[in-house]
Amino acid sequence: MQALERLEENLRGRAVELQAKKAEGRKIVGYVPNGYLPEELVLACDAIPVGLARGGEHEAVLTAGAYISRWLDTWCRAQVGYRVLQEDPYYQMVDVYVVPISDNNERAIADGWWYFTGGDVFTYLVPHHKREHAYKFYLWGINRFKAKLESLTGNKITDGKLKEAITLCNRERELLREISLMRKGGELPITAVDFVKLNHASFIADKKFMVEILESVLAELKKQKPAPVKGPRILLTGSTLAHGDDRIMRLIEEAGGVVVIEQFAEGLKEYWETVKTDGDLMEALAKALFLERVPPGWFRPGRERLDFLVKLAKDYKANGVIWYQLMYRDSYDFESYWFLDILKEGTGLSMLKIESDYDAAEAGPFRTRVETYVETIRR
Amino acid sequence: MFYSNLLKLCGYEDDEIEREKPRIEKAFKIAGISPEDCQRAEVTVKEDFDVELTGVRKLLGIWIKELVDLVLGREEGKPVVYYSFPTIAGYGLTLSWAGGEKMVCVAPEVVLQFVMGQIFHKLNPILEAAEEAGLPPGIAMCSLNQTRIGAIVKGIIPVPDATLSSSFFCDEEPKVDDYLKEVLGLKHPFWIDNMMDFVGVPFPDDAPGADPEYQEGRIRYLGQELNEALAGVQEVTGVEVTPETFKEAGAATGKMWGGIFGINDLLRSDPMPFSQADFWLARYLITASARRAGTEAPQALSLIVEELKERVAQGKGVVEKGAPRAFIWAMPIPDVSVTKMIERAGIACPSGFLSWFFPIKPFQTKYTTIGDIRAEFEMKVGLYFGSAAWIHWGREGCKFHNVDGFLYLWPFSCRPMASVAAIYKKEIEDKLGIPVLSIESDWWDSRSYTAETLRTRIETFRDLMKARKAAKAR
Numbered sequence: 006m007q008a009l010e011r012l013e014e015n016l017r018g019r020a021v022e023l024q025a026k027k028a029e030g031r032k033i034v035g036y037v038p039n040g041y042l043p044e045e046l047v048l049a050c051d052a053i054p055v056g057l058a059r060g061g062e063h064e065a066v067l068t069a070g071a072y073i074s075r076w077l078d079t080w081c082r083a084q085v086g087y088r089v090l091q092e093d094p095y096y097q098m099v100d101v102y103v104v105p106i107s108d109n110n111e112r113a114i115a116d117g118w119w120y121f122t123g124g125d126v127f128t129y130l131v132p133h134h135k136r137e138h139a140y141k142f143y144l145w146g147i148n149r150f151k152a153k154l155e156s157l158t159g160n161k162i163t164d165g166k167l168k169e170a171i172t173l174c175n176r177e178r179e180l181l182r183e184i185s186l187m188r189k190g191g192e193l194p195i196t197a198v199d200f201v202k203l204n205h206a207s208f209i210a211d212k213k214f215m216v217e218i219l220e221s222v223l224a225e226l227k228k229q230k231p232a233p234v235k236g237p238r239i240l241l242t243g244s245t246l247a248h249g250d251d252r253i254m255r256l257i258e259e260a261g262g263v264v265v266i267e268q269f270a271e272g273l274k275e276y277w278e279t280v281k282t283d284g285d286l287m288e289a290l291a292k293a294l295f296l297e298r299v300p301p302g303w304f305r306p307g308r309e310r311l312d313f314l315v316k317l318a319k320d321y322k323a324n325g326v327i328w329y330q331l332m333y334r335d336s337y338d339f340e341s342y343w344f345l346d347i348l349k350e351g352t353g354l355s356m357l358k359i360e361s362d363y364d365a366a367e368a369g370p371f372r373t374r375v376e377t378y379v380e381t382i383r384r
Numbered sequence: 385m386f387y388s389n390l391l392k393l394c395g396y397e398d399d400e401i402e403r404e405k406p407r408i409e410k411a412f413k414i415a416g417i418s419p420e421d422c423q424r425a426e427v428t429v430k431e432d433f434d435v436e437l438t439g440v441r442k443l444l445g446i447w448i449k450e451l452v453d454l455v456l457g458r459e460e461g462k463p464v465v466y467y468s469f470p471t472i473a474g475y476g477l478t479l480s481w482a483g484g485e486k487m488v489c490v491a492p493e494v495v496l497q498f499v500m501g502q503i504f505h506k507l508n509p510i511l512e513a514a515e516e517a518g519l520p521p522g523i524a525m526c527s528l529n530q531t532r533i534g535a536i537v538k539g540i541i542p543v544p545d546a547t548l549s550s551s552f553f554c555d556e557e558p559k560v561d562d563y564l565k566e567v568l569g570l571k572h573p574f575w576i577d578n579m580m581d582f583v584g585v586p587f588p589d590d591a592p593g594a595d596p597e598y599q600e601g602r603i604r605y606l607g608q609e610l611n612e613a614l615a616g617v618q619e620v621t622g623v624e625v626t627p628e629t630f631k632e633a634g635a636a637t638g639k640m641w642g643g644i645f646g647i648n649d650l651l652r653s654d655p656m657p658f659s660q661a662d663f664w665l666a667r668y669l670i671t672a673s674a675r676r677a678g679t680e681a682p683q684a685l686s687l688i689v690e691e692l693k694e695r696v697a698q699g700k701g702v703v704e705k706g707a708p709r710a711f712i713w714a715m716p717i718p719d720v721s722v723t724k725m726i727e728r729a730g731i732a733c734p735s736g737f738l739s740w741f742f743p744i745k746p747f748q749t750k751y752t753t754i755g756d757i758r759a760e761f762e763m764k765v766g767l768y769f770g771s772a773a774w775i776h777w778g779r780e781g782c783k784f785h786n787v788d789g790f791l792y793l794w795p796f797s798c799r800p801m802a803s804v805a806a807i808y809k810k811e812i813e814d815k816l817g818i819p820v821l822s823i824e825s826d827w828w829d830s831r832s833y834t835a836e837t838l839r840t841r842i843e844t845f846r847d848l849m850k851a852r853k854a855a856k857a858r
Binding site: 071072073074076077104106107108109110112113115116117119120121126128130131132133134136138139142145149303305306307308332333335336338339340342343347360 | 518519567581804806
């Protein structure tokens, strides 16, 4: 796909481009991509949001071992590892690292990053349910974040600038949604690997450029004759699908399965919501990102997400579910136990649960299990 | 009766045993406590606990009584509310107080850890039951949560009418109640939500006046959560909690705290006169939100304080005089052999997290609801504030007790505790210049982290502290 090639080429030079912008005085705002950070606020003060979503490599996890206990989520440990390794320019160039803390594992990232590597870390706290005062608490948190950005950049976030940023981000979400929805039918216009590539790119690429790319991708997809879906249709879900952690998707494809939809709490850009641009814009952001968004597995109760997964499975005509989570993400461990029954009751489908610690030694056993599962549901 | 000797050893009076006989037998049957278990416990209780002290025997008995109440609660037609640890203890105690004997309100997993674990050494089957019921080994599931689920699955304790759990300290504990709801039919889970912040947000005691608006926002949120949870439980159980009840419960458990602080003071004596294994019998009654923390326990503690004063006067101790002293984070509960091993190795642990609180400056609250008042207090105490508060706690504890080292025995499956392990060690070593032994352990499961696996490191740490102490003295 030409648009994808353009995107890849752009991303090859993105780090250098950002360094140049930083040298000009623009601020780089890195963040944990758990869906709770409004990029709109960053754009509205002329800073550059960079979702730090890298994962999939055991070296980063091992490196983090000197700084953070191994009994925490793999991806979260890896974030401290990448920062310590100093090899990834994105992890080094941020002027502030923002962690909307929604569970203890994310708090551990903030702890390790700040304490052992220095740098400015800003947090706000994300409640675990959606009652009115929780929404207000989240709104208060993003208002504090807004103040932090204004102080960092020296730029006021006006309603006008914020509305412009919301419109741009809405367009990005809308395009991702439209592309994703194309996979509902019997044909597969875009593979999961490529869709996730686009999604991950949206954390790093310039926002206007990204929207342009998505528009081109959509146009190309509409023109081409999509391939029919030949293998069993899979809903892939779990805790984190990091940039660089495409092993599970490749294994599924190689086994003849077809991932038609993904749902993850971290590592993938949320695209189901649209932020309203009439009325109070901060409230609109909070409503979309907190109230309307399907919460992660560490919300309590966690039923909303599980019901959403059943809906996705039905909407995307899945033949099976693969639950791919990372080690020690305890909330997901719990939910995987009773989700089986909810899934069976709602759809009759079965589920394969896989846990990863980003260890290369997992490849063989994972392949066997995925192949067996795909074969089972193919029949 | 097969349990008489054991119960007398655990502070029961003869008439109590006679009066409670039907309940004891029924509860023991449900819990699977056999005559052989009681015989064995008679031996191990004498080995593990300081049964010379009448107060310790009374505390053991209190735990057994809490188990009997817990196991029989549903059968006896009482509303059953499970509080949890580490939810805000005072709140649970208030509910227990308000409900009195007409309600069961306790942290069941803590009761089970002490009775089925420490006294009867029968906790493992409960943990194994939980492992077969969705909380498998190998993925760092907190065994306190396994205890709750395993005991329900085994039919030892009932599915409660309501639960109150902290949705702010860890992510696993609230998921247990989600499990109870989805899998076992719990109708009324109440989660007291909040969030803890990272180490970069300074604890107010360390940075007075820093960001008061932020503190207030957090207090208001937690306060509202507490108010709503309390209202919910009152509606479910019909038990009313008023500001007056709150004060009464506070006063009752205040007496227990008085006893704990009294023991804390005596533990600073050299030689240390009391084992942490016995001390935790008292301290965890509050943590378990046990009703008897406000009724029978204060008397037991008063007895202990008097008995310890005598020991101090006689120069008697459980560790030799001059032993190096270490502030300890906490000790494993279901098996006191780790605690005993540390003390037999010659380390005196006069105090630790949960058994000592840094002094809070007197303050005038501007809040008026029970929830807000409690939230403000808890944020000042620090357990629910965030990483910076625990480090502050440990640092102040080491300074206050003028210890030779810090034994940071942290539970591997507790994400909040695990996340700061490396930071804690560095902070204490750098800021206080005392050695820190950071040991991964398990506070709630003795299968993997036993006294023998830890002994070498503990003994080496003892030698290190001794050498430094001697060098200092020169």
